[in-house]
Amino acid sequence: MFGSNSPIAIAAYQVLRFLNPSESYCLVYLMGGMVFAVAVMLWRRRGRRTLKPEPMLRLLGSRKLWLHDSTKLDLKLYLFHGVLIMVAYGLFQGSSELWRTGAGSLLSAALGPSPQIAAPRLLVGAVTTLGQVLALEFGYWVLHYAFHKVPALWELHKVHHSAEVMTPLTEWRQHPIEFVAFGNVLTLATGGAYGVFAWLFGPGTQPFTLFQVNILLVLHFATFHHLRHSGVWIAARGWLGRLVHSPAHHQIHHSTDPRHFDSNLGYALSVWDWAFGTLVIPERRARVKLGVEGEPPYRGLLDTLVRPMAAGARTLIPRST
Numbered sequence: 001m002f003g004s005n006s007p008i009a010i011a012a013y014q015v016l017r018f019l020n021p022s023e024s025y026c027l028v029y030l031m032g033g034m035v036f037a038v039a040v041m042l043w044r045r046r047g048r049r050t051l052k053p054e055p056m057l058r059l060l061g062s063r064k065l066w067l068h069d070s071t072k073l074d075l076k077l078y079l080f081h082g083v084l085i086m087v088a089y090g091l092f093q094g095s096s097e098l099w100r101t102g103a104g105s106l107l108s109a110a111l112g113p114s115p116q117i118a119a120p121r122l123l124v125g126a127v128t129t130l131g132q133v134l135a136l137e138f139g140y141w142v143l144h145y146a147f148h149k150v151p152a153l154w155e156l157h158k159v160h161h162s163a164e165v166m167t168p169l170t171e172w173r174q175h176p177i178e179f180v181a182f183g184n185v186l187t188l189a190t191g192g193a194y195g196v197f198a199w200l201f202g203p204g205t206q207p208f209t210l211f212q213v214n215i216l217l218v219l220h221f222a223t224f225h226h227l228r229h230s231g232v233w234i235a236a237r238g239w240l241g242r243l244v245h246s247p248a249h250h251q252i253h254h255s256t257d258p259r260h261f262d263s264n265l266g267y268a269l270s271v272w273d274w275a276f277g278t279l280v281i282p283e284r285r286a287r288v289k290l291g292v293e294g295e296p297p298y299r300g301l302l303d304t305l306v307r308p309m310a311a312g313a314r315t316l317i318p319r320s321t
């Protein structure tokens with residue numbers, strides 16, 4: 001009863017992960033998002049006498065938002081994934097270490113032993129840290145593109161896009177197959193990139209980390225990561241909009257406007273969207289309608305899990321002429 005998969009252990013994990021800074025959903029990062037939103041609001045209204053909160057920031061305290069059927073489904077999926085992380089997802093999750101060793105072994109087999117390039121430790125650390133993030137972004141972009149363009153995968157990804165209102169809980173609004181797929185891309189990309197740089201520079205190679213997480217990702221989590229699912233419109237524009245996937249970039253990604261379909265597929269950066277032509281730079285001020293037009297709302301957890309798989313399977317059956 002008190003094993004790692006016991007109800008008590010699962011409940012404890014649900015609470016403790018809010019306090020774990022190596023998890024993106026840590027309370028400190030959620031609060032960091034609020035602080036970031038308020039700081040941007042103050043910056044925009046500098047010099048003005050009255051300080052009315054942004055409409056979307058006011059919405060964060062709205063009953064209409066938190067009691068919306070869409071938010072209730074987000075909460076159910078949050079709890080559902082929280083339990084499955086403990087009892088099942090480990091079976092399908094490759095570890096970052098495994099991919100690191102694999103990449104190193106592959107390079108040694110193909111190109112010979114490590115050249116052990118001599119470079120200052122600081123430079124090696126910086127290159128590895130940035131390289132890991134660029135690899136993660138690339139893997140995320142490719143998988144996200146596939147989830148939009150392959151009809152069977154889109155049926156699964158629709159679950160995420162069907163959110164009609166967004167709170168940070170919407171991050172968890174994913175079909176389990178998608179949840180596992182993106183988790184594996186994260187470990188593959190960060191572990192694989194680490195392995196490549198360790199082969200190039202030698203075994204002492206280390207990315208800069210905080211709480212055992214790449215420091216650039218920690219910076220992202222602690223600032224605007226959770227605002228991507230919030231309705232708070234903070235737009236990176238100009239050259240910054242080509243580098244950074246701001247909250248407004250992601251809200252455009254969720255838009256029902258056909259001009260926005262299949263755009264802004266990045267995670268923290270928009271560099272690969274820029275490179276592959278899927279970038280839509282957000283307007284300074286705008287409001288987008290969220291959701292998937294023509295898709296009836298999911299009627300609870302079971303419907304959310306089963307309907308996408310049935311619809312996805314139907315796309316795989318060849319149509320008779």
Ligand SMILES: [Zn+2]
Pocket residue numbers: 144148157161253
């Ligand atoms: Zn998407």
Ligand SMILES: [Zn+2]
Pocket residue numbers: 160229250254
């Ligand atoms: Zn989203």
